[in-house]
Amino acid sequence: MEVTIKDVARYAGVGVGTVSRVINNEKGVGPKTRKKVLEAIEALNYSRNNMAFCLRKNETRIIALLVPVISHPFFAKLAYYVEDEAGRYGYSVILVSSQQKAAKETEILRKIVHKEVDGAVFVTHHMHEEENLRDCPIVSIDRTFGADIPYVTTDNYDATKNAIRYMIERGAKKIGFIGSKPLVASEVMERERAYLDVMAEYGMPPRLVNKVIQHGEETVVVSDFFEKYDDVDGVFVSGYTLSQVFHEAAQERGMKIPEELQIVSYDGTFKQWSTNNMTCVEQPIEEMARQVVGLLVKKIRGEEVSPKTVLKTKFLPGTTTKQ
Amino acid sequence: MEVTIKDVARYAGVGVGTVSRVINNEKGVGPKTRKKVLEAIEALNYSRNNMAFCLRKNETRIIALLVPVISHPFFAKLAYYVEDEAGRYGYSVILVSSQQKAAKETEILRKIVHKEVDGAVFVTHHMHEEENLRDCPIVSIDRTFGADIPYVTTDNYDATKNAIRYMIERGAKKIGFIGSKPLVASEVMERERAYLDVMAEYGMPPRLVNKVIQHGEETVVVSDFFEKYDDVDGVFVSGYTLSQVFHEAAQERGMKIPEELQIVSYDGTFKQWSTNNMTCVEQPIEEMARQVVGLLVKKIRGEEVSPKTVLKTKFLPGTTTKQ
DNA sequence: CTGAAAGCGCTTACAG
DNA sequence: CTGAAAGCGCTTACAG
Numbered sequence: 120m121e122v123t124i125k126d127v128a129r130y131a132g133v134g135v136g137t138v139s140r141v142i143n144n145e146k147g148v149g150p151k152t153r154k155k156v157l158e159a160i161e162a163l164n165y166s167r168n169n170m171a172f173c174l175r176k177n178e179t180r181i182i183a184l185l186v187p188v189i190s191h192p193f194f195a196k197l198a199y200y201v202e203d204e205a206g207r208y209g210y211s212v213i214l215v216s217s218q219q220k221a222a223k224e225t226e227i228l229r230k231i232v233h234k235e236v237d238g239a240v241f242v243t244h245h246m247h248e249e250e251n252l253r254d255c256p257i258v259s260i261d262r263t264f265g266a267d268i269p270y271v272t273t274d275n276y277d278a279t280k281n282a283i284r285y286m287i288e289r290g291a292k293k294i295g296f297i298g299s300k301p302l303v304a305s306e307v308m309e310r311e312r313a314y315l316d317v318m319a320e321y322g323m324p325p326r327l328v329n330k331v332i333q334h335g336e337e338t339v340v341v342s343d344f345f346e347k348y349d350d351v352d353g354v355f356v357s358g359y360t361l362s363q364v365f366h367e368a369a370q371e372r373g374m375k376i377p378e379e380l381q382i383v384s385y386d387g388t389f390k391q392w393s394t395n396n397m398t399c400v401e402q403p404i405e406e407m408a409r410q411v412v413g414l415l416v417k418k419i420r421g422e423e424v425s426p427k428t429v430l431k432t433k434f435l436p437g438t439t440t441k442q
Numbered sequence: 443m444e445v446t447i448k449d450v451a452r453y454a455g456v457g458v459g460t461v462s463r464v465i466n467n468e469k470g471v472g473p474k475t476r477k478k479v480l481e482a483i484e485a486l487n488y489s490r491n492n493m494a495f496c497l498r499k500n501e502t503r504i505i506a507l508l509v510p511v512i513s514h515p516f517f518a519k520l521a522y523y524v525e526d527e528a529g530r531y532g533y534s535v536i537l538v539s540s541q542q543k544a545a546k547e548t549e550i551l552r553k554i555v556h557k558e559v560d561g562a563v564f565v566t567h568h569m570h571e572e573e574n575l576r577d578c579p580i581v582s583i584d585r586t587f588g589a590d591i592p593y594v595t596t597d598n599y600d601a602t603k604n605a606i607r608y609m610i611e612r613g614a615k616k617i618g619f620i621g622s623k624p625l626v627a628s629e630v631m632e633r634e635r636a637y638l639d640v641m642a643e644y645g646m647p648p649r650l651v652n653k654v655i656q657h658g659e660e661t662v663v664v665s666d667f668f669e670k671y672d673d674v675d676g677v678f679v680s681g682y683t684l685s686q687v688f689h690e691a692a693q694e695r696g697m698k699i700p701e702e703l704q705i706v707s708y709d710g711t712f713k714q715w716s717t718n719n720m721t722c723v724e725q726p727i728e729e730m731a732r733q734v735v736g737l738l739v740k741k742i743r744g745e746e747v748s749p750k751t752v753l754k755t756k757f758l759p760g761t762t763t764k765q
Numbered sequence: 766c767t768g769a770a771a772g773c774g775c776t777t778a779c780a781g
Numbered sequence: 782c783t784g785a786a787a788g789c790g791c792t793t794a795c796a797g
Contacts, residue, residue, distance in 0.1 A: 171774035494790035
């Protein structure tokens with residue numbers, strides 16, 4: 120059997136309440152008593168039973184991270200930093216790959232409501248009855264739930280505008296946009312808006328495909344795009360997986376990159392995983408993760424948090440745009 | 443306040459023990475009583491408090507997955523399936539990226555010992571005092587802890603032998619091996635053994651670099667390799683990241699692949715992430731994950747498990763070997 | 766078949 | 782400053 124607070128109390132010759140106070144570093148314990156207790160803890164190698172603590176305090180010190188799939192570089196990296204940052208606050212993170220299944224998300228919601236986790240980071244794409252979420256400690260990335268779910272996002276609009284102008288400055292005249300559209304209200308939609316605004320500004324006709332793409336459908340969408348707009352000389356790709364597929368497809372069609380076709384992707388190449396070096400808008404994933412965890416912890420503690428946090432992206436010129 | 447078992451009991455006009463029995467589907471509850479309780483549960487929308495349950499049963503229904511970094515395709519994919527499979531058994535998984543820090547692993551060990559998780563899957567590279575592990579529910583991948591930690595692995599020896607013969611059949615005469623060596627006893631070392639055996643068999647002098655590689659050091663190790671063995675015409679690369687770095691380096695050195703240099707990697711290209719298509723030995727990650735979770739659950743339940751599970755890899759010819 | 770009671774290991778008013 | 786006691790929401794012998 121594990122050693123309990125009772126054992127410590129007996130060993131130290133004090134009451135269990137006193138031991139509890141020492142453990143929790145509360146004031147109002149005499150120095151001599153405290154010392155005795157500390158020694159007992161040491162001698163018995165006591166460590167607090169987490170479950171009992173949680174039951175009493177009605178908290179779990181666990182947060183859930185909900186991503187569509189963890190086996191995607193962006194989410195994997197996000198998960199890495201979320202876990203790290205959560206650890207600093209004393210939270211463990213439960214990983215849930217919802218895999219585009221609303222059921223899994225509902226399950227997590229249930230867990231939150233039933234206090235099996237203290238809060239959750241939603242980075243997914245399904246809708247939920249807003250009322251369920253209202254006073255749950257939930258935060259999000261990019262997603263604008265509408266309710267008071269705070270979220271972290273990047274400067275989607277500005278970054279996209281810059282990226283497209285970058286191609287224009289390098290001679291692109293027929294610029295397309297291909298994107299994987301989120302299922303729900305998301306800041307990601309700002310990218311399309313930025314694109315359309317630049318097109319309007321330059322009087323260029325838009326060549327736009329922005330639709331909901333199921334995992335695996337990318338190839339089809341890309342070839343549809345090329346069928347529709349076979350004259351593009353510059354394309355902005357929204358989404359990492361899509362950008363990889365697009366790049367490959369363009370090469371297969373024998374298009375010279377960047378001479379005949381320039382490409383910029385939002386969410387770039389992940390150096391660790393792919394060997395190509397696309398020009399891209401890089402999101403500060405680590406910072407996004409740390410911020411979002413910070414928000415969540417505040418929400419759990421009942422503190423006031425800012426509803427929207429915008430982080431700066433970095434433009435990374437690569438080999439898919441001209442010098 | 444949440445509705446508790448007490449509320450249900452009162453509503454149904456029975457004792458709490460009876461409610462508990464119904465919840466847990468125990469026999470020995472009269473059909474009429476059971477119905478009443480079920481109705482009460484329904485009416486009150488009751489759901490069991492997990493923390494109280496766990497405290498009572500002294501289990502958490504949580505398992506830990508310990509990987510060096512989650513932002514690596516192999517581990518990300520593994521995590522995905524581990525989470526999925528664990529869910530089927532009713533377990534949540536806590537993700538821990540030990541990032542090669544022994545401290546984090548020790549922390550998890552503490553959690554296991556103190557029953558904050560029911561068990562753990564170790565896919566990491568540090569040593570721990572074997573005695574700590576002896577009767578903890580721990581399982582592993584590839585790693586041979588020595589103690590009775592069951593593990594799942596692949597047919598490292600045979601697969602490597604095949605891969606190297608494959609290059610020999612295609613004319614390779616000066617075959618090298620470059621590997622990222624695990625810090626601890628691991629089945630991965632079988633790859634080196636297989637390589638050396640084939641070399642001996644064919645009377646070829648080995649060109650071997652197999653050393654512990656810290657994250658980020660790959661580039662240096664690769665250029666050391668080429669300095670030492672600049673005449674290779676076939677290389678077996680052990681490790682995904684290393685294979686990507688190696689491939690890139692070879693291209694940069696202007697070597698024609700596969701004409702002048704053939705490459706096979708253990709753990710191949712992950713199609714989702716990289717656009718190149720290396721010839722590789724593909725590990726059945728999904729199956730590995732499901733098996734390892736199955737083992738762990740059995741261990742947690744105190745059932746007997748087989749100490750070693752060997753899964754078959756798949757050889758995937760790609761563009762880095764000759765036809 | 767069912768209920769009352771003890772107890773899992775903690776925290777937290779309540780007295781003193 | 783400190784202890785005895787109640788209680789968090791369950792499960793599980795123990796009676797009946």
